Amino acid sequence: MDIAPIDDHERLFVSSAIDDWPLIDRLDIHVIVDLDADLDRGLPTAPGRILYVYLPIRDGELPDLVVLQSTAAMLADLHRSGHRLLVHCGLGLNRSALLACLILHRLGWSGPGAVARVRDRRPGALFNDRFCEYLMALGAPPGEAPGAATS
Numbered sequence: 001m002d003i004a005p006i007d008d009h010e011r012l013f014v015s016s017a018i019d020d021w022p023l024i025d026r027l028d029i030h031v032i033v034d035l036d037a038d039l040d041r042g043l044p045t046a047p048g049r050i051l052y053v054y055l056p057i058r059d060g061e062l063p064d065l066v067v068l069q070s071t072a073a074m075l076a077d078l079h080r081s082g083h084r085l086l087v088h089c090g091l092g093l094n095r096s097a098l099l100a101c102l103i104l105h106r107l108g109w110s111g112p113g114a115v116a117r118v119r120d121r122r123p124g125a126l127f128n129d130r131f132c133e134y135l136m137a138l139g140a141p142p143g144e145a146p147g148a149a150t151s
Helices: 021-026 065-080 095-106 111-121 129-136
Strands: 003-005 012-015 031-034 051-054 085-088
Touching (some): 012 095, 031 065, 085 095, 095 111, 111 129
Parallel strands (some): 031 085
Antiparallel strands (some): 003 012
């Protein structure tokens, strides 16, 4: 499992498939978004332990953007509340990077700034041209005047 902190607060992480639950515990991550086709093995089932969002998407065409943007909004709210989030897919390079960028956008980053940050923190990320073009075209974050946030 290759895990990368994306934000400066180390509350947003991107990774490949989960195979190290003790690491998740050590990082105090309690919100996990699984974008891969299969549910994670060993998923903790204790009540109140983890919020697990299962949203399988394909690495190809853009998924349902209303669902994806709504998920990003919820995750940005959890991030603002101090929760530590992990977004993962099979390799941790395209689908998880797409959602991480949308979360950053909801947190005040421009689309190009979010792409640059994720690529810096997760080398090799966003080689899916469709995902990258969509993200690069995002304007100002929701609720801001155009040009207000650039990074």
